[in-house]
Amino acid sequence: MASLQSQDVVARSATTTATPQARSAVPQVAKLIDESKCIGCKACQVACMNWNDLRDDVGNNVGVYDNPADLTANSWTVMKFYEVEPKQGNLEWLIRKDGCMHCEDPGCLKACPSPGAIVKRANGIVDFMSENCIGCGYCVKGCPFDVPRISAKDNKAYKCTLCSDRVAVGLEPACVKTCPTGAIGFGTKDDMVAYGEKRVGELKERGFQNAGLYNPQGVGGTHVMYVMKHADQPELEGLPKDPTISPMVSVWKGIAKPLAVAGMIGAVVAGFFHYMKVGPVEEKNDEKENA
Amino acid sequence: MAKLLQRYNDRERMNHWFIALMFVLAGLSGLAFFHPAFFFLTNLFGGGPWTRILHPFLGLLMVISFGALFVRLRAENRITDADREWKKHMGDMLKGDKASMPPVGKYNYGQKMVFWLMTLSLLVLVITGFMFWRPWFAPYFPIPVMRAAVLLHSVAAVVLILTTIVHVYAAIWVKGTVRAMTRGTVSEDWAKVNHRLWYDEAVKRRS
Ligand code: HEM
Ligand code: SF4
Ligand code: SF4
Ligand code: SF4
Numbered sequence: 368m369a370s371l372q373s374q375d376v377v378a379r380s381a382t383t384t385a386t387p388q389a390r391s392a393v394p395q396v397a398k399l400i401d402e403s404k405c406i407g408c409k410a411c412q413v414a415c416m417n418w419n420d421l422r423d424d425v426g427n428n429v430g431v432y433d434n435p436a437d438l439t440a441n442s443w444t445v446m447k448f449y450e451v452e453p454k455q456g457n458l459e460w461l462i463r464k465d466g467c468m469h470c471e472d473p474g475c476l477k478a479c480p481s482p483g484a485i486v487k488r489a490n491g492i493v494d495f496m497s498e499n500c501i502g503c504g505y506c507v508k509g510c511p512f513d514v515p516r517i518s519a520k521d522n523k524a525y526k527c528t529l530c531s532d533r534v535a536v537g538l539e540p541a542c543v544k545t546c547p548t549g550a551i552g553f554g555t556k557d558d559m560v561a562y563g564e565k566r567v568g569e570l571k572e573r574g575f576q577n578a579g580l581y582n583p584q585g586v587g588g589t590h591v592m593y594v595m596k597h598a599d600q601p602e603l604e605g606l607p608k609d610p611t612i613s614p615m616v617s618v619w620k621g622i623a624k625p626l627a628v629a630g631m632i633g634a635v636v637a638g639f640f641h642y643m644k645v646g647p648v649e650e651k652n653d654e655k656e657n658a
Numbered sequence: 659m660a661k662l663l664q665r666y667n668d669r670e671r672m673n674h675w676f677i678a679l680m681f682v683l684a685g686l687s688g689l690a691f692f693h694p695a696f697f698f699l700t701n702l703f704g705g706g707p708w709t710r711i712l713h714p715f716l717g718l719l720m721v722i723s724f725g726a727l728f729v730r731l732r733a734e735n736r737i738t739d740a741d742r743e744w745k746k747h748m749g750d751m752l753k754g755d756k757a758s759m760p761p762v763g764k765y766n767y768g769q770k771m772v773f774w775l776m777t778l779s780l781l782v783l784v785i786t787g788f789m790f791w792r793p794w795f796a797p798y799f800p801i802p803v804m805r806a807a808v809l810l811h812s813v814a815a816v817v818l819i820l821t822t823i824v825h826v827y828a829a830i831w832v833k834g835t836v837r838a839m840t841r842g843t844v845s846e847d848w849a850k851v852n853h854r855l856w857y858d859e860a861v862k863r864r865s
Contacts, residue, residue: 381694383694383695480697482694499706501705501706501710503710503792504790507801507804508801508804508808513801522793613805618809619808619812623809624692624693627812627816628695630816630820631820634820634824638823638827641752642827645752645754647832647833648756648831648832648851649833649834650833650845650850650852
């Protein structure tokens with residue numbers, strides 16, 4: 368994709384000037400994952416492997432359905448299974464399709480030091496441009512959702528692309544297309560929020576008072592959202608309740624940079640002017656003064 | 659020409675310049691990741707991935723060689739009461755009034771502070787550096803720990819760079835100092851003016 372210009376880049380890692388974004392008259396998109404409709408069949412995992420030509424190593428079965436156990440550089444989406452008791456004595460089996468959330472304010476992009484290794488497109492998709500990736504792992508520290516994975520083979524970071532290549536030509540993501548129960552929806556962000564709210568209403572009618580839409584505002588909202596039965600406790604399924612970019616990352620990538628650069632340049636300039644004002648310390652002059 | 663006093667032997671000097679070289683290389687490769695304005699420095703090291711690969715090794719070489727210097731000079735850099743006295747007059751010195759400074763030994767308070775700031779920042783740099791050294795060590799540390807580590811690493815690097823700017827400036831400012839490290843010797847006049855107590859000792863030792 369390197370030379371296929373998209374010209375819809377609204378944000379670019381480690382870049383301080385405007386990016387090519389003339390073709391930005393596109394709607395914001397979103398993927399909506401309705402957990403109440405998901406049966407955990409993993410068809411989306413397979414579709415993702417197929418469309419993206421990914422093949423993960425065969426791992427070990429440790430007696431749970433999670434397979435592979437976690438996201439990897441070759442598994443950009445993974446079904447996670449949680450046996451939880453939101454109410455005492457009321458066992459529930461929650462299933463979540465894990466993967467990149469496509470944050471409106473992406474911590475990965477903020478942290479990345481390599482110009483253009485991470486871009487955000489006008490439609491909201493956060494994309495890793497792997498040929499610019501230097502393998503430093505800063506995106507891993509920037510992401511509030513523990514999503515990016517760095518390949519042991521090529522030391523590049525990988526994650527779900529939201530099928531930016533398909534979306535760019537008007538197709539829905541592969542995982543969306545394949546889902547047999549219609550649990551994964553794709554459309555404009557507005558439509559998906561509206562549809563999600565509707566589903567939440569239906570769930571509430573059926574007795575799930577805490578149902579809700581997971582579209583965390585701490586990262587400006589996300590372009591991958593969940594309809595949850597227990598939106599008051601996203602921790603039940605391994606998601607942070609109020610995710611934000613870590614303050615540590617904000618300081619490091621925010622105020623620290625201009626402050627340090629100003630300090631270093633300032634020290635040299637101060638030294639220069641000090642020398643010009645005061646002059647060097649020379650033993651000859653001092654000798655005379657002492658005498 | 660004034661008579662000379664030995665201040666550093668060859669091994670100390672070569673080690674010092676090896677540290678300085680590694681400081682420049684580790685510093686430039688590190689700054690490349692610190693701010694987009696410096697990313698072009700990766701070109702000096704063969705591109706982004708190579709800079710990422712090389713930086714920790716360069717830093718480690720600097721830390722190891724500084725370790726040798728630390729062991730040699732630790733005792734001579736202990737802060738004493740005389741240093742605290744000297745510190746009170748530091749403002750005069752900066753204004754160019756060298757005459758009112760109390761006599762000092764081999765190192766003055768400013769030099770000792772440079773020594774300890776470098777020691778401290780290198781210690782922080784090496785410890786935090788290992789915590790996010792990909793691919794080998796980073797996997798052993800949880801993400802929140804790594805976040806703190808990168809922040810501390812960059813703060814320590816800036817402290818080290820600022821300290822080194824002061825250090826280099828002092829060498830330029832106080833005439834006759836640079837030859838201590840380039841030749842190993844200083845003039846007696848230089849020593850008399852800048853390190854009186856060390857001068858007295860050196861003369862006594864010689865006679
Ligand atoms: C590259 C530029 C540098 C220059 C021009 C320079 C110059 C000098 C000079 C002239 C001295 C002798 C001062 C004296 O004996 O009174 C000295 C000592 C010393 N240098 Fe450097 N240096 C440089 C870089 C570094 C670096 C990168 C380090 C380590 C981080 C370092 C650490 C030291 C230490 C610890 C001493 C012993 C003095 C003390 O304990 O205060 N230098 N340097
Ligand atoms: S690993 Fe690659 S994508 Fe991640 S922060 Fe580093 S350069 Fe950017
Ligand atoms: S979830 Fe993580 S990797 Fe995905 S866009 Fe947000 S910060 Fe980046
Ligand atoms: S959107 Fe595409 S890349 Fe992302 S999980 Fe679905 S199939 Fe995989």
